[in-house]
Amino acid sequence: MDRHDIEKLRVKLRWIIFGVNTPSGRLFDVALLWAILISVFCVVLESVTWIRSAYGQALRSAEWAFTILFTIEYGLRIWTANRRKVYVTSFFGIVDLVAILPTYVVELVAGSHSLSVVRGVRLIRVFRVLKLVRHLKEAHQLLRALQASRPKIVVFLSAVLTLAVITGTVMYELEGEEAGFTSIPTSVYWAIVTLTTVGYGDIAPRTALGQFVSACLMVLGYAIIAVPTGIVSMEFTRGRVVVAKRLRCARCGHQSTDRRARFCSRCGARMERRSRSRRLAGTPPHLG
Amino acid sequence: MDRHDIEKLRVKLRWIIFGVNTPSGRLFDVALLWAILISVFCVVLESVTWIRSAYGQALRSAEWAFTILFTIEYGLRIWTANRRKVYVTSFFGIVDLVAILPTYVVELVAGSHSLSVVRGVRLIRVFRVLKLVRHLKEAHQLLRALQASRPKIVVFLSAVLTLAVITGTVMYELEGEEAGFTSIPTSVYWAIVTLTTVGYGDIAPRTALGQFVSACLMVLGYAIIAVPTGIVSMEFTRGRVVVAKRLRCARCGHQSTDRRARFCSRCGARMERRSRSRRLAGTPPHLG
Amino acid sequence: MDRHDIEKLRVKLRWIIFGVNTPSGRLFDVALLWAILISVFCVVLESVTWIRSAYGQALRSAEWAFTILFTIEYGLRIWTANRRKVYVTSFFGIVDLVAILPTYVVELVAGSHSLSVVRGVRLIRVFRVLKLVRHLKEAHQLLRALQASRPKIVVFLSAVLTLAVITGTVMYELEGEEAGFTSIPTSVYWAIVTLTTVGYGDIAPRTALGQFVSACLMVLGYAIIAVPTGIVSMEFTRGRVVVAKRLRCARCGHQSTDRRARFCSRCGARMERRSRSRRLAGTPPHLG
């Protein structure tokens, strides 16, 4: 197998691993999806005492199987990626690394460290769930809508926090320690619990004045919830019109409003299509 | 009564049972509606100890009356349906069967099985409430709006669950057993209770760091609620324009945008109207 | 004072009592508004033990003062109303009567009946707060928007209740008496508390399966809240355009889209305007 064959294999694998528009690429994606879901489910189950004591050995075996699988996936992604540094330092590159690291680290430190450290490291495996985000294509539209309304969200959160700090302080003064308002940070926590209508009830006002202030805060929180809804609704309506019509260049990320564009207008790369014929014609998209 | 007479009766009954646009059809619907409501109400009341001991006999009689009524309805529906297999295997065909089965099954197994099995079987009768869905004409529009936004809802639910799994694990690490975070599944349950702003308070953070993470989760949950609202608002606005103008063919289900159409443009069947004259003219719609 | 003078007085008083577009009419409205607010506030305060024992006598005097005031108002409304029967049997006519009746009834029955009956009758006075609705002009638009979306709201409530009945029954089976699910009605109450994200926590699932079902219910409830929001948003947007442009006839209630109309196009009555000159010109609107 000479250099040319290896390069051809690399390109083919890139198609499968990074692409989603070929049958084998889609199969790879679905298989990976299930591997992620089951592996996270195993981590979650392991924390239940009776499951750990009954099926501990099986869970540990499954853990190693998934870790090796994800290690191979990570290796292949690095090997086939067009721009390795970009992939390794990207959000998904770090998530892929974090998904496999804990199992190896625990193996290394198990003897010399305390149990709580080991437990902490093992729990990091749960961040593996973030690998799922890669498969949520619609997520990009959501994120873009959120990003577009960032200044409004900052204002909204500032307003919520300002209100929480002031009400928390007032309630700390009014209610005091008996009702659970032991310090301003705790009171602010209570104010956020109330403002967001969660309402645990672990801390609750007892004096008439405290209940009056709380009632005002609740009605305000109830009215304030309309604000982010209005913001997102607006961005959604706007986003739908603009985003839905674009075609994205696989190499440089440039978005074209011309849906029939065959070449990227910025970098000149050929636009990826869903037809199989183009793939066989030997013009692989520059993914990764 | 020869074969032709029976066929005529069947067509007439189909008009009453499946149709909604004739006086007798509407009467049948309203009567059935009340029978369903009262029968479900009886099942619900029977679970209250003092009502069961005081009115047990009356409730059991009512139960048999409703079961026989629904059995007759089920029989007639099968007999008069145009495409019997389609009806029997449809959602409403199964609901109609489930509505009558438990009473008969309990009668058969009562002697030989334990009480808890009998109780479980009897409670299935409550699914009878799903028979109501047939009468909610507007429900179709709602379901279609939901169906149209399915990919966005999947993304939304994935985001909520990913967030719940990660926060649940972090809180399990931070709070530990004393505050009720006994395992990751329990912590994830707590995260969902918090994120959806339900907030029972049976499990609540006690450490300062745990309360800080919770507060962040609440504000996020508060902001996230805007997303499904935005989605549904959008689909509603869109759905209203498209759906409201259509006329549906009773035979093939084809929807016409021409509201004055007298014949279906796909199968040629006469479009059902609300006027009584057309019904007497002898062109029954091919319902069922 | 002859008959003509009395009639003139009646017309003048009607202007003040039912009208809102003259200075004296507006003054009457504001005075009444404060009387209602203070009188309801008194009823609410009277239920607090220490306030009743300290200021009981003052509150009872105020109560009589307000009752006499509202009785005079009720008498004048009947006397000056154009169509007395319509007013007396209207929503506001009944509210005006209910606002004064309890005080007299208590006086009559106080000796011969038990204290709990007297307390119950006295509390009816709180419905006096409904007199406020008359002063909320914007409320009509809100009510019309709600009315327009009634079929959708019925579907929505039916869906919520169907879901609550089914989940309640399932949880009653899963959790049993220990966790508080003592009967299906109680479980349905719990399901509504959860679905609406209120979440008292007096009843909460304890088994893993129960917590899983609850979590599903919460996420569903979280998504369902988007539906009424979408409905109302839609109706609001639609309502704003249509309603804002209309002018209403004070006699027959007919709405004209011609904002400059000087006479009602249905009954020929002169349209009420806000200018003072027209009032002095002696053409009272036919209110009441």
Next chain:
Amino acid sequence: MDRHDIEKLRVKLRWIIFGVNTPSGRLFDVALLWAILISVFCVVLESVTWIRSAYGQALRSAEWAFTILFTIEYGLRIWTANRRKVYVTSFFGIVDLVAILPTYVVELVAGSHSLSVVRGVRLIRVFRVLKLVRHLKEAHQLLRALQASRPKIVVFLSAVLTLAVITGTVMYELEGEEAGFTSIPTSVYWAIVTLTTVGYGDIAPRTALGQFVSACLMVLGYAIIAVPTGIVSMEFTRGRVVVAKRLRCARCGHQSTDRRARFCSRCGARMERRSRSRRLAGTPPHLG
């Protein structure tokens, strides 16, 4: 330094303190922002017992540093303001004063008054957080949207309160003292807690009838939340179109729809731009 030099310095300082479109003005804003955040954070932390006893001295020093800083800022703002009376009596003028007063007052009264008064005065410092509002440019749009929908919000709040008063009274009658409904004000507090879906659970219905009324209230509250959302969504959509296109005169506040306007069409003042060249050209805007 003669009079002219001082005037020039004053104008320059005004540019830095009130303006936001010059590099030094922006630097001043960011520095002030952090000072506010850290100083509020100190006040909040001081209320935690163990932090106060460990770092009390450091916190008190920081407090004095921030107070002196804010005093200088307040002094400069008064000195450089174009219309001093307007600034001093404006919302931000009062907030700036309240931000510095408590530290001085505590110093004066510390000896002669009780500790609780001192604590109360010290806590007023937390209102310093309102200084942040000045830096939220988007807040104006939010406030304007809220202001535009004020009549609708009044109706909405009146409806919520009317409902809370009536339900509270009914529940007070139904449930009585055992379940926590000790007086009508407490019951109204419970009704608001329920209606806004906060649901602490400190007061919860126990009788079947009480639970039924509560369930109705919850479903209503669930539906009512759609109303403010609809209102704000509407105002937002409307507000976005109108507000986004305007340019505001720094002197008279007049808003121009001509985004390229170089002079205010009402007062003739030069419109402030973000380019540095114009600033050096010596035409300071008449801010403050």
